[in-house]
Amino acid sequence: MTFGTRLAAAVADRGPVCVGIDPHAHLLDAWGLPDTAAGAEAFGLEVVEAAAGRVAVVKPQVAFYERHGSAGLAALEHVIRVARAEGLLVLADAKRGDLGSTMDAYAQAWLTPGAPLEVDAITASPYLGLGSLEPALSLAEANEKGVFVLCATSNPEGAGLQSRADAAGESVAASIARGVDAWNVDHAPDGAGSIGLVVGATVTAADFGVTLTSATPILAPGFGHQGARLADLRTLYPAGTLVLANVSRSVTGTRDGVADAIDAATEEAR
Numbered sequence: 001m002t003f004g005t006r007l008a009a010a011v012a013d014r015g016p017v018c019v020g021i022d023p024h025a026h027l028l029d030a031w032g033l034p035d036t037a038a039g040a041e042a043f044g045l046e047v048v049e050a051a052a053g054r055v056a057v058v059k060p061q062v063a064f065y066e067r068h069g070s071a072g073l074a075a076l077e078h079v080i081r082v083a084r085a086e087g088l089l090v091l092a093d094a095k096r097g098d099l100g101s102t103m104d105a106y107a108q109a110w111l112t113p114g115a116p117l118e119v120d121a122i123t124a125s126p127y128l129g130l131g132s133l134e135p136a137l138s139l140a141e142a143n144e145k146g147v148f149v150l151c152a153t154s155n156p157e158g159a160g161l162q163s164r165a166d167a168a169g170e171s172v173a174a175s176i177a178r179g180v181d182a183w184n185v186d187h188a189p190d191g192a193g194s195i196g197l198v199v200g201a202t203v204t205a206a207d208f209g210v211t212l213t214s215a216t217p218i219l220a221p222g223f224g225h226q227g228a229r230l231a232d233l234r235t236l237y238p239a240g241t242l243v244l245a246n247v248s249r250s251v252t253g254t255r256d257g258v259a260d261a262i263d264a265a266t267e268e269a270r
């Protein structure tokens, strides 16, 4: 079954909330955990335990594991393995992006069955041109995985670059969205695309000239800590689009409150 179909079924079953696993040093401290690979691993495993059965997707941000070196990567592998075994879809927030032949190696690392870091989907950056991501999109398709391509990001610095338009008036973000949409229409005629766009909840797609369609799933970060409200989810994105509403720090602030915070987030998103 394609990633897009699995994602649509999981979101229909458990709702749109995606729980981010971002073991910031200050969160490890607040949880009484050491700022080490073991601390990040314990944090990730506890978030997975709380998320399992409650949400469709978890999104570990890999930088928070990479900062602990090889032990951190081993910790990430373990967290990913447990999450997938618990029935969660795992979206690795790796934001990879390089020229085609190197992109292929990134895809082998993350999107290949049996690879140590195998996940269900990754985030990718199109700064080298959407075409440079093609090897990852093709491998994702072959292995029934997904890729979420940065389009209109939630951070205030993004718009200066992403809303810049070419001579014909098309913005960078709109061109990325058009390309991803076309890929999904070609490769997923049933409508459940496996290649998504990252469109932050703190921005308005239309301000970037971006039209969101039902062919393309959306990863929407920016809820909670960055200011967007889950209660506004349905007005922020058009009806009929499959949206994953990411919450990281706002549900992982207190060690014994993660499950309740996830339940509250799911309720608010409904």
Ligand SMILES: O=C(O)c1cc(=O)[nH]c(=O)n1[C@@H]1O[C@H](COP(=O)(O)O)[C@@H](O)[C@H]1O
Residues within 6 Å of the ligand: 020, 022, 061, 093, 123, 152, 153, 154, 155, 198, 199, 200, 221, 222, 223, 224, 225, 226, 246, 247, 248, 249, 250
């Ligand atoms: O690709 C992402 O996940 C992402 C894209 C974006 O535009 N904005 C954004 O915040 N993110 C990630 O989403 C998470 C947001 O975390 P919180 O602000 O704590 O909910 C972080 O892991 C960010 O790296």
